Amino acid sequence: MIIKKVNSSESSKKENNWVFEFLTNAVIVFLIPSIIIYGVFFLFPIPMSFSLSFFEWNGVGQLDFTGFSNWINLFTDATFWNSLLNNVILVVGSFAVVPLGIGLALMINSNIRGSKIFKLFYFTPYMFSAVAIGLIWSYILQPQLGVINSLLKTIGAGQLARPWLAEPNLAIFVMVAIIVWRFVPFYMIIYLAALKDIPERLYEAARIDGANAWQGFRYITLPSLKPTIKMTGILIITGSLRYFALVWVMTQGGPHNSTDLMATYMYKQTFNSFKMGYGSTIATAMFVISALSIFAYYYLTMRKGRGIF
């Protein structure tokens, strides 16, 4: 209809028609906005960061080409390795969201009275900003006035009170626990959706065959959840390898880099120490490590018949 109107009112020139035809029908017209935005802000920066990793630059002055020296520094930088180790701890620890998420999803899915309300409340931590959550938790964990330590002292277990975020060997585990707390709701909803997809008749058939609740879970629920668990695995791994916000808000990687993740260390090197080149090197390393982990994960889980599940 549009074309007809334009044809009659505008002009009968063939070139004009061609332009109009192109603008209203070509596939590229639909794709070009995302190509530009995604390309400029997301894709192009990847090779650019990689190139910057061969330079030394403080952000304002001249770029100095330094070859592989940033990369050599990275490989001998104990703080970087420690932050990578922390990322690995976070990856492993984050897998706690799988049993926790499935457990809560099972509870909600059992449709006990009030399960809908439980679900609504359970979801809230995922909705709030990391800054808000991080601030609240820092005061709950505060050594002198915090809730946890005050509670421990009140019940006479004062010897267990700790400066939770200031003890280098402990702080990273506390951070992992809080990150898990924040993301459990997200995984809970994913598992809940998967549980709802399991046909009820499977359980009925099992019951007729005399299966108990545990057997139903072991032989019906768990196998049915397998694809979902595999899928969430990739989210857990990639999410943990790039995690930043809560750690930055609560400890900024401290004390003495003991809670630094690759992302917080990269931020500090780049924007606090103004080492743009070295920051780019860490960022590129993060990219490579994430990509390798995804391939390794796919290889381990998706190989025909030999998956780890």
Added chain:
Amino acid sequence: MKKRVLKILFYIIGFIWLLITIYPLLFAIQTSLKGSTEFFSKLPWSMPSSLKIQNYVSVLTSEFPRYFLNSTIAALVSVCLIMLVASLTGFALAKRDFKFKKSFFFILLGGLYIPVHITLIPNFILVKNIGLYDTIWALIGPYVAFNLPVSIVIVTRFMEDIPDALIDSAKIDGCSWLGIYFRVAIPLSKSALITLAIYNSVMVWNEFVYALVLLSSSKSRTLPLGLWLFQGEYSLNVPVIMAATVLTVLPLLIIYAIFGERMISGLTAGAIKK
């Protein structure tokens, strides 16, 4: 008998997790109503001796409303752009054939897993060079770009279900592809667009790292950044910081109280296959 045991077990676990989930927010609200000396002298779970609404007043008379406005503008602009750009591309991916369609989708999906940190420095340089550094407009590009992959996945999945017959008949009526997009695809995809609006509003409202890198002065701060720096300034007055924290989560809580389920499904839509 067994069923009852299971039920009781569920309730016990349910209430314990409920406490773990909501306690931090209750703590924030409770603390936000205390006086600052009261906070230091009494146990953290003691009730406020009198409700210090004054804490909220001091937050609202600081720079905070400005951060609020900035966050709202950033969210509105980015979300509208994301909805337009994602639905255009999603429509093409769902209903049209073109060369490199698979590789296009593949590259887009890669965006779900790429650590944003590799884009921080180049975007920082770009924003500085085009003179947008320290303005909220600097955030729009990255915000749109980073939320595009999920948004396109959501909208493509939805638009694939639009019956081809509808599109064919529109074509026979002489409708162009752009016409079909506006008159057929968009009206039929309202629910997907609402999902995009919910998901992206929350993501942008809470975004922190890009705000941290691209903004500095107090006139341009978004809420998460403002709150974080606010904490630095008021480090001794914990109740005021908690009042500010409660105020930043309040809009989300209000929307959540109204839309509940819809918001949950919106925020998890990208990860759940239908």
